[in-house]
Amino acid sequence: MKIFLDANILVTVLCNEYPRFTECARVLSLTDNIDFDVYTSPLCLAIAFYFAEKKNGSVLARKKIGLLCEKLRITGMDESVVKSAANDKAVKDFEDGMQYYSALHAKCQCIVTEDKDGFYFSKIEVLTAEELLLKYVAKKGK
Numbered sequence: 829m830k831i832f833l834d835a836n837i838l839v840t841v842l843c844n845e846y847p848r849f850t851e852c853a854r855v856l857s858l859t860d861n862i863d864f865d866v867y868t869s870p871l872c873l874a875i876a877f878y879f880a881e882k883k884n885g886s887v888l889a890r891k892k893i894g895l896l897c898e899k900l901r902i903t904g905m906d907e908s909v910v911k912s913a914a915n916d917k918a919v920k921d922f923e924d925g926m927q928y929y930s931a932l933h934a935k936c937q938c939i940v941t942e943d944k945d946g947f948y949f950s951k952i953e954v955l956t957a958e959e960l961l962l963k964y965v966a967k968k969g970k
Contacts, residue, residue: 829964830865831858832903832931834941837957838868838876842892843883848942851957855940858965859899867901869930871923903934918949925949938964 833855839845840852858864873893880889905926912932913925924946931939931952938953940960947954955963 829863829938830867830934830936831855831938831940831960832927832934832936833866833868833872833900834927834939834943834946835868835872835875836942837940838872838896839879840942840957842876842880842889842896848957851961852942854961854965855957856899865901866899867903867931867934867936868896869903869927870905871926871930873897873902901934903930903936905930909933916949921946 837852837855840848841856856866859866873896876896877889877893880892883889884892909926909929912929913919913922916925916929919925919928924943928939928947928950936952938955938960939947939950940955940957941947942956944954944956
């Protein structure tokens with residue numbers, strides 16, 4: 829299953845934000861599970877770096893982003909993605925629109941976010957970290 833991680837999942841893990849840290853970290857660990865291809869976008873990584881740098885400093889933030897880049901697949905954010913988000917009248921938050929179209933172009937089947945309301949227009953499944961774990965991981969006993 830191809831899943832897309834929104835920036836807030838990455839920020840939660842990189843900045844050790846509770847109470848959602850445990851679920852988000854478990855979702856991120858799915859990069860080691862052959863049943864999942866875990867994606868994020870360059871924009872999500874940039875947002876995550878910004879918050880990690882504010883909390884942990886540049887050196888540690890760069891190290892953490894480097895580790896994410898080794899584990900995650902990274903979607904494209906090209907002209908097509910930007911124009912799709914800009915031209916979709918249902919999209920109110922341009923950043924969420926770019927994340928959505930980036931995930932869609934990578935053929936992701938699910939977006940994992942802690943802000944499901946931001947993806948109200950999505951035609952693919954949108955789940956919180958906890959919901960993804962309960963629906964697709966717990967039932968498989970993994």
